[in-house]
Amino acid sequence: MTAACREACCSATPRFTVAELFERGFRRNRATPFNIEGGAINDAEGNTARFSLALNQSKLSELRFRVSSCTTLIAYCEALAELLHGRDAGLAAQFTPRELVAALPGVPALKQSRAVLAVAALRAALVAAQTNSTAHQGGVT
Amino acid sequence: MKVAYIFATSRHTVSYVLGKMILPQLEENRHGVDVAGMFFFEDNNYVLVKGNPIGARLHAVAKKKGILLMGCDQCCYEREIADILFEGVPIGCFPDLYKALSGNMPDQVITL
Numbered sequence: 068m069t070a071a072c073r074e075a076c077c078s079a080t081p082r083f084t085v086a087e088l089f090e091r092g093f094r095r096n097r098a099t100p101f102n103i104e105g106g107a108i109n110d111a112e113g114n115t116a117r118f119s120l121a122l123n124q125s126k127l128s129e130l131r132f133r134v135s136s137c138t139t140l141i142a143y144c145e146a147l148a149e150l151l152h153g154r155d156a157g158l159a160a161q162f163t164p165r166e167l168v169a170a171l172p173g174v175p176a177l178k179q180s181r182a183v184l185a186v187a188a189l190r191a192a193l194v195a196a197q198t199n200s201t202a203h204q205g206g207v208t
Numbered sequence: 209m210k211v212a213y214i215f216a217t218s219r220h221t222v223s224y225v226l227g228k229m230i231l232p233q234l235e236e237n238r239h240g241v242d243v244a245g246m247f248f249f250e251d252n253n254y255v256l257v258k259g260n261p262i263g264a265r266l267h268a269v270a271k272k273k274g275i276l277l278m279g280c281d282q283c284c285y286e287r288e289i290a291d292i293l294f295e296g297v298p299i300g301c302f303p304d305l306y307k308a309l310s311g312n313m314p315d316q317v318i319t320l
Contacts, residue, residue, distance in 0.1 A: 085285040113303075138281045138301065175291045177298055178281075 083149075085142040085173050092145030098131050103199055105191030108184060114140055116188035118147075122196060125156050132188065139178040143185040146171050151189075160193045162186065210242045212276075212314040215252040221320050222248075222255045227262040234269045244314040245276030247305050253279040256293045267294040276308050 081087055100119035107117040116134040120127055130148040134140050150170060151159045164182040168174065174181075213230070215221050233239035246266075248256060255263040256279050270277050281299040284290035290299050298304065 084288065085290065086282070086288070089282065089285065136301075138285060142285070173285065173288055173291050175293070175299060178290075 083146070083171070085139065085171060088142040088145040088149070088171070089138050092132075092141040092148070095131055095145060095148060096134060096141055100131055100133060101129070103192065103196045105188060105193070105195045108188040108191055110180070110184045114181070114184055116140060116144060116184050118144070118188045118192035120156075120192050120196060122156065122200075127151050127154055127156055127159055130189075130192075134185075134188070137181065139174055140181040140185060142174075143167055143171065143182050144188070147185055147189050156193055156196060160190055162189070209316065210244050210312070210314045211316045211318055212245045212247070212309060213243065214317060214319045215246065215248045216250075216319050218251045222252050222262065225320055226255070226266070231262065231266055231269065234273065234275075235265065243273070243275050244312045245278065245305070245309050246270075247278050247280070248283070249280045250283050251287075253283050253287060253289060253293075256284075256297050257289050258292055258294055263294060267297070271296075274312075276312070278305055278308060 081091065100117075101121045102119070103122065104119035105117060107115050109115045114135040114137050116132060118130060118132045120131070121129045130151060132144045132148065134144050146167060147162070151162065164186045167182040167186055168179050215226065230239065234243065254260060255266065256277065257263065266277065269275070277294075277297045279290070279293060279297065279299045281290065281301055284293070284299045293299070298308070300308070
């Protein structure tokens with residue numbers, strides 16, 4: 068493993084913890100959405116999530132979201148926004164809820180289903196981006 | 209009468225009011241009312257961490273009497289204890305608390 072330690076022991080800031088992702092995500096959750104926006108995805112518990120994104124070529128230059136005020140959900144969405152920043156959109160679509168859960172330890176099992184909602188909302192935005200791109204290329208009439 | 213307790217302040221709330229008043233009374237079946245649930249804010253959540261001696265007694269009596277125990281999710285995440293609470297003790301926010309209590313609504317909510 069060559070990645071730098073992201074824990075408090077190495078004084079890493081910003082830290083990649085649920086509490087700190089929630090703090091950062093709380094602000095991102097209020098930012099104006101980008102033009103490329105996926106549909107809202109809902110879960111059985113009444114939570115909703117919707118991502119928007121900005122593309123530079125095929126790279127995700129920035130992600131934003133509007134989600135229910137659930138701490139875990141906001142933290143998961145912020146984690147996605149930070150982890151996938153600068154990544155290729157096609158590769159980002161392959162990111163799974165399981166990977167998201169693994170990337171963010173400390174979430175109790177009962178709350179980990181929020182990762183499924185977060186990833187589904189992200190994928191909806193990526194589909195919207197793809198549709199948008201195809202339409203601009205004349206593929207959709 | 210049925211009550212729910214919200215442990216909101218961090219003075220002697222857990223070690224004294226819960227640990228030396230409410231909990232012994234519940235254990236001795238002489239608390240005087242039924243307790244539907246207890247919700248914990250801020251440092252009070254440490255009582256819900258596995259291994260806490262007061263928490264262990266509370267967890268046992270709650271299981272026996274069907275008392276809901278719930279920690280504030282933001283408070284637990286901030287303290288990085290959300291995944292080390294006693295078995296079956298959930299974290300949540302107000303919507304989760306109201307939903308969890310909806311099948312066993314208290315007549316009074318006591319904030320301590």
